[in-house]
Amino acid sequence: MTGGPLLRVEHVSMRFGGLLAVNDLSFDAEAGRITAVIGPNGAGKTTLFNCITGFYKPQVGRITLDHPKGPLLLERMSDHRIAAEAGVARTFQNIRLFPRMSVLENLIVAQHTRLMRASWFSLAGLLGLARYRDAEAQAVATARRWLDRLGLTPHADEEAAALPYGMQRRLEIARALCTGPLLLCLDEPAAGLNPRESAELNRLLIDIRDQEGIGLLLIEHDMSVVMGISDRIVVLDYGKKIAEGTPDHIRHDPAVIRAYLGESEDEDLPPEVAADVGEGDPC
């Protein structure tokens, strides 16, 4: 550890053709803290997540993760290595489970890297060596711990697709946690949850923060979740950071209020967008 923040995003820009989805964005996320990224639809939140987790390669900028073995530059690593080596796990806006596999299998697959090594790339497993059997028992124990904590134990041997929606969301979080991450990125974990489930989720995330000591990075639309649990909030609009601070600070920030409620139409558009709008204008 170098003592700096767990994740440092510096001057990251991501462009798709003519669209600048993330524009010169910088912020930090600390270990043991919940950092939320909010912003109107299309503000570039999910793009930012995809840059951090390696699904996109940003054209400009640096993303540093403070790993115990030394800082890692995430923008240079491929997606599966970020998950396996840097310890950054994520969930998806539209749930991506392995639908036809059982709940427990979903959690075991998440521990693939460790199990693969323990099974000597399947050789020890094929021979049924104790070395592999122990590793598998340990993986089941880890899965069991998260199943218990997320209240999914009674459904462990059911098909993942058969679970109700709220449980599928929790399973996806459990699966990400089973990878043993340093940083957990949650893309709209409360989407589609009812108020009671949403409150449970709040408690769960706070528990994870306090007990695991890992960093949580959260995209969320549900303001009750964001304001209730975040330690720090980053507000994006049109790919740019327009505000950053504690929930109280953000609640009263004029730029944030303007972005969410709107003032006049194309006053604050970035020059590129303003130019596009101007061209397309029939008048």
Add this chain to the structure above:
Amino acid sequence: MLRDAVIDSLLAGLVAALLALPMIGFRLVDSATGLSLAPRLDWVAWAALAVAAGRFALNLARRALAGREVPAPVALLSARLAGARPAFGWAMIAVAVALPFLANRQVVGIATLVLIYVMLGWGLNIVVGLAGLLCLGYAAFYAVGAYAYALLAQHWQLSFWVGMPLAGLVAAVFGLALGFPVLRLRGDYLAIVTLGFGETVRIVLRNWQEVTGGPRGLSDIPRPTLFGLAMPPEQRVIFIYFVVLALVLVVNAVVLRLRRLPIGRAWEALREDETACRSLGLDPTLLKLSAFAIGAALAGIAGSFFAIRQGFISPESFSFMESAAILAIVVLGGMGSQIGVVLAALLLVGLPEWFRELQQYRMLAFGGAMVLIMLWRPSGLLSGRDPTILLGGRK
């Protein structure tokens, strides 16, 4: 209601008449003046009438049964089988072991062929059923294995026990060679590229005269020996059968085990959702390549069996029809099911060989069976999937 049924059956009769006209409506007459066509319209009329009557009966039956749940016979049968699966597997092994003592040489020969296809089916099942990579050129690996074994045995006098694993290895290398360029492809695109790969291999085998003998193929492939003893043909058929059976059982054990190892679960996860796999640190490249390599190795071993069974191989044994038949075995058997593949191989390879006299109707029966099974059991004969691990108890 009745009127609808009548109209429907008349329409069906009309369609049948149109179809029957070119198919059975004319007869080739060989007279002194040469060949000529003689119309045979009464046959067409009978065919149309039969279809119309059948359709009418079907309509009536459907109306009589409306609202009542009628289980499809195949579904019923496969539910029974699925319930007794372990016992069923042991029973099949017992029958397979006892077969050479009960049946004649011809039957044992056919059974060997069925076993070869079972092995091919299991190999392709890893690629298609588990890893979800649709491969239409699987016969190429089969061909590579057969040729590799034949060439090794002819040029270097390698024995079967050395040649067979080497044939598997060579096929695995080809699997990797196919795997690399198709890593980024999915679904339809992957299917097209693998189809092209299969044809490429076959055409190379046909044209590379100096090595593969071209369209004439390779003949006089050395037969396997037991501790250096050559055998008369009678015993040899049985010997080959037992060798293939033993290896098929070994492969079954290995594949069943692989499915419960991290690699097997990761293949299934890859089939379910590749993006989620990457987010969990699974390397899709390694998973795809390992699936292709292991699947191809099994095909290569099956190819060496084919070579020793026939004693002769030619490119025409490894056409696209072969790939399609193996894929059909996997799909009919139920993707990811081991015993399902055995049943499908019996159905698709064993029966047609048995009824060789009816060869001209073979493809007709093949297509018919395919349509019926897809209607009744769209996910294959035995398709239920059990979790590979259970909480609180190893499976």
